[in-house]
Amino acid sequence: MKTVVLATGNAGKIQEMTDILQPHGWQVTAQSHFFDSEAEETGLSFIENAILKARYASQQTGLPAIADDSGIEVSALKGLPGIYSARYSEDLHGDKANDETNLQKLLDELLGVPVDQRQASYYCAMVFVEHAEDPTPIVGLGRWYGEILEEKRGEGGFGYDPIFWIEELNKSAAELPKAQKNQMSHRAQALNSLVMQLRRGA
Secondary structure (H helix, E strand, O other): OOEEEEOOOOOHHHHHHHHHHHHEEEEEEHHHHHHOOOOOOOOHHHHHHHHHHHHHHHHHOOOOOEEEEEEEEHHOOOOOHHHHHHOOOOOOOOOOHHHHHHHHHHHHHOOOOOOOOEEEEEEEEEEEHHHHOOOOEEEEEEEEEEEEOOOOOOOOOOHHHHHEEEHHEEEEEOOHHHHHHHHHHHHHHHHHHHHHHHHHHH
């Protein structure tokens, strides 16, 4: 088993990524087992931020690292929240953003937008670095298309899942069984792309 650090403190992401990576022979350890600080996300794209986070985790631990930067892009909002998805509502209450306040802000922003104009997609950039100065990071990308509901549906998932509607399944992302979500989500697509490249180079 190879050990890789996951550059995230998000419990939902850690579980989801562990479920996908372990069958491929990776021993997955969250960065919170090593350090508490966070990389500064100063990039202007998902890929830039994922690389920054992966390099930081590798620098702190001396181990290979995987990081993702993901979010939701809404057509009616010209791609927002985008790279700001995790902190979309942090100015709203003067407190740190969380899933509930982010989700509610997005619903508020889309008040009055017709059902046929609520297209959205989850996007994920997943990056692997062998070490902190790795000159050739491996990048996997994924995009999951859907629409934004007018109210929450489902108890599963995390983030914007309760309002992310997958028309062909007639369900929100929060209504999907975990195994099904792990097969089709933006993060699963990006991770599987990454794993294929890692296996090719093994």
